[in-house]
Amino acid sequence: MEVPPVLETGEHRPCKWNWCCRLLMAAMAFCFIAMVIGFGIYTLWTPDTAPDPPECLSPVCLEAADRLSATVDPFSQPCDYFHFSCRSRVVSRGRQRGEITPYHGSDKVDTEDGKRNVRKRTFMETDILHDRQTLLLVSIRDILEIRDRTASPDSPEEKVRRFYHSCMNTDAVENLGSQPFLNLIQQVTSTNLGGWPASGHWNRTDFNSTLIKLMNQFNTFPFFTVYVGRDQNSSLGSPSYIQIDQPEFQLPIEWDSISQTSKAKTESLRSFLTFSLQLFTLLGVPPKTKSMHNGLYIALSSELARAAMPLQYRLHNNMMYQRLTVHQLQQLAPAIDWLGSLKATFHPLPVNQSDLILVHNLPYLQHMSQTINKWLLRHEMMGSGPVHTFMMLSLLYTVIPALDSRFRETLRNQSFSQGKPEEEVPNWISCVLQTEKGFDTLLLHMVKERNTNREAEELVNTIHSAIQTKLADLSWRNKDFQSSILKKLRSLTPRLSTWNKMDKKKLTQLYSEVVIGENKYFTNYLQSLILQQRRWCRLLSEPVQFDIMSISPSVSGDDILFPIGMFTPPWFHRLYPRAVNYGLLGFLMAKDLLHLLLPDIHSYSDTPETVSVCVWSQYMSVTEGPGRVGTSVLSQSQKQEVWVQYTALQVALQAYLKSFQWCRNDSALFGLSHTHLFLTSFTQVSCDPIPHHELMAFEPSFLVSVICANSDLCPSWLACSTEQLQLSQASC
Structure with a gap:
């Protein structure tokens, strides 16, 4: 009899199923372990164990x-x-x-017959790798030297480049000599500075109206310094204030701790006398009158400087950051039209009599006011106008960077005679720095776009x-x-300290009224002074400003700014x-x-x-x-x-x-x-x-x-x- 086959029952299926599960789980475990090991190797892998990377052959890499x-x-x-x-x-x-080996930067990259040709230029020969500040100047220079033939001549970028190139055109500056300055103070225009007594042509302009024009149109402050900043005695989040301080005197002075006054340095007086006489000569002042006007200029400078005080003395005696309203300052130093001057400086921002300002040497401002009133009264009938001459020479110091090299050389010789030798820097560095003063916001945007x-x-x-x-x-x-x-x-x-509020449209609007000529550096420089004056307004209205020349991180509130x-x-x-x-x-x-x-x-x-x-x-x-x-x-x-x-x-x-x-x-x-x-x-x-x-x-x-x-x-x-x-x- 044939035995029927044994039928598989449900009791046998679990055994085979468990074996399959074990096999599957073992395979999964092996894969998991392999993944862990692979991830570990991946995590511990260092760059030097990787295959050889490709060589970077871009122009910037070849320079590097x-x-x-x-x-x-x-x-x-x-x-x-x-x-x-x-x-x-x-x-x-x-x-x-x-x-x-001096540093080299590429001047231009040309492609000819499929070959790369890099023309080199040596920018400064020195025995160390150049500091970050200088290399930042090099980068800005490279931006300014790029001419975009397709760009509109009225674009802000082309205006700033024309300014830089006009500064670099030293031949045009040298050929004009002192004439641009003489034209500036003698021409009958809206500025109407009225000439000056030393030249024999002066229409006796009002003292305060002339001062207001200097502050508003030429960023020049002859008798005091105006700037914007925070109260250092307050928290970091405090607002910015208009601040008024004593000026930087051209006359070398020293502090007498016994009399607690400043006086002209005796050993430096002769060299300063020679220096100022040279300025009068360069400006074409007749020999018969220049000695008299020079003597009055030095005498007025000496009297004004008597109340100047060193910073440490003022800090020790709590004379810094003294809060006054514009009205209070007007009462204490009445010779200056403070409201009119500050309105002109910070136009179009409103300035009112009740606005708080910070004063850093009130005794000097009071002494300055008394001195000006006395000298105006004493010399008004004589027609010698030493107060006006003082203001015109202050304007001269402002515009010397835009005049021919004789003025700069005279100023450098004076610094050397005072034991403060000034290193002669390449012209391109001077031009980059002058460009930055007026076009800092635009350059900040251009550097940001590039880097x-x-x-x-x-x-x-x-x-x-x-x-x-x-x-x-x-x-x-x-x-x-x-x-x-x-x-x-x-x-x-x-975070990167980029000022992102200035888009292309706002930049165009900011520089829309600026007219920059190709080879008219003195006129362009005057435009730059107006831009510098407008910067004070932005410092008052904007909570944060970034300095394009900054090269170190800083802490601001909850941010580290790079x-x-x-x-x-x-x-x-x-x-x-x-x-x-x-x-x-x-x-x-x-x-x-x-x-x-x-x-x-x-x-x-x-x-x-x-x-x-x-x-x-x-x-x-x-x-x-x-x-x-x-x-x-x-x-x-x-x-x-x-x-x-x-x-x-x-x-x-x-x-x-x-x-x-x-x-x-x-x-x-x-x-x-x-x-x-x-x-x-x-x-x-x-x-x-x-x-x-x-x-x-x-x-x-x-x-x-x-x-x-x-x-x-x-x-x-x-x-x-x-x-x-x-x-x-x-x-x-």
Whole structure:
């Protein structure tokens, strides 16, 4: 009999199903573990373990590579910090030690037959990498030298460029001599300054009407200084006030602490007499009368200066930031039409008798008022007009930058005779600075358009985050202070200090009435003075103003403001490899922030002392014999600066590595990439001269050796050509 097949029942199905489940769960677990391992490898992956990145070949990268080729590669010449100081350090690979390589910026990039041709220009030959302020001027100059043939000649951008080019046209300025100034004070126009007695042509204009014209149209304040600012005795959020102070006297004066008055310096009086006579001569004043007018000018200057007081004396005697209404000041110093003068200066903003102003030397203003009334009365019938001459010479000092070189040379010689030699700067720097004075708002917008972008914002935020992590790991003596500083740092929002209220339409409106000619610098300069006067109005009406020339971060309310002047080549460019941006500007940012937020950290933490001693001991261990630099003991300020710069380098490197967690690509430069490129870029700015480099006891590029000795981030071991570095194994 055939046995029927055994039928599968429900009792057998669970066994097979459990086996499948176990197999599936094991496969899922294996995949999960593989994912965890992969993620771990991905997280721990460092840039230098990645495949070779592509070389950056953009024009800005080729320029950066050219600069990089003139610096010391710490991995091929690791001991060069023994031979250089921050005052003589730029050495090209392959050149002899000590040979200086000047900075070059590209003038123009041409393309011909498919080949790139870069014409070079040397901008200043010096023995250190140029400071940030100068490089910001270079960046602004590059913006001003670009001529857009398609742009409207009435656009603000073309107006500011015409102003700059008219300033650079020195031949046109020299050919005119003193005639533009003489025309200005003698012409019968709406300004109607009425000539001046020294020239023999004066229509005896009213004193206050002339003063108002000088303040309103020429940004000139002969007898006092007017500016806008906050009350330093109030909170940071206090409003801005009109402030009135004593003027800067051209006559050299000194303070007599016994009589508590100022007087002309006896040893300087003769040279100042010669100087002012030269000005009268340059202005064509007849020899028969110039001695008399010069004598009256010096006598009036001396009498006015008697009530001038040094700042420290006024601070000690609570004479600063004294609050008065315009009406009260009028009663105390009646010779000046204060309401009329201030209305003219701040037009179209309203100024009323009841408005509060801040006065910084009321006794001087009272003395000035009495002196003017006395001199007006004494010389009115004589027709000598020394008060008017004083005002015209004050106007001359204002416009000297727009006159021929004889005036500037005379002024420079006078400064030299007073023991205050002025360094002669290149004409392009003077022209950039003069352009900025009148067109600061427009230039701020143009620099922002060129330099700030997503890469800049990433750098700001990553450095800020890395500093928070670093400070949390410090050893603090006071836990309350630690909590306070970390809480403050977390509450501060890092942001670029770009003034975004001025869009293109508002900028066009702001400069709509400005007329700038091609080769008429003196006339253009007068337009700039009007723009400078209008800036006072904006300072009163706008809560926050950003200085285009600022190059250091600052705290404002709940924000850490990073000025856009920091984000300029060669410190930063959006097309640079990130290693360059973090090694250059990232380090400087971190250093600035540590100085800003922790000016006296050694009082609250033991870490700076420990780290600086560790770094210094490593330096001393490899600088034996005649090559030793510095002393065996560091001062407290030196210890703090060593800690600041070493920590800033750590922060910048950590921030750079962290940036790879967000975006894992970067390009190479000059055959270098990632950490190697970062550290080599750092050596270009390790001697940043603003403002703490003199506190460093050694060449800061030595910090690369310390970083590499205490981590496995460096691409190779640093070995001197003559000896192996025997750095301490203690981690700093």
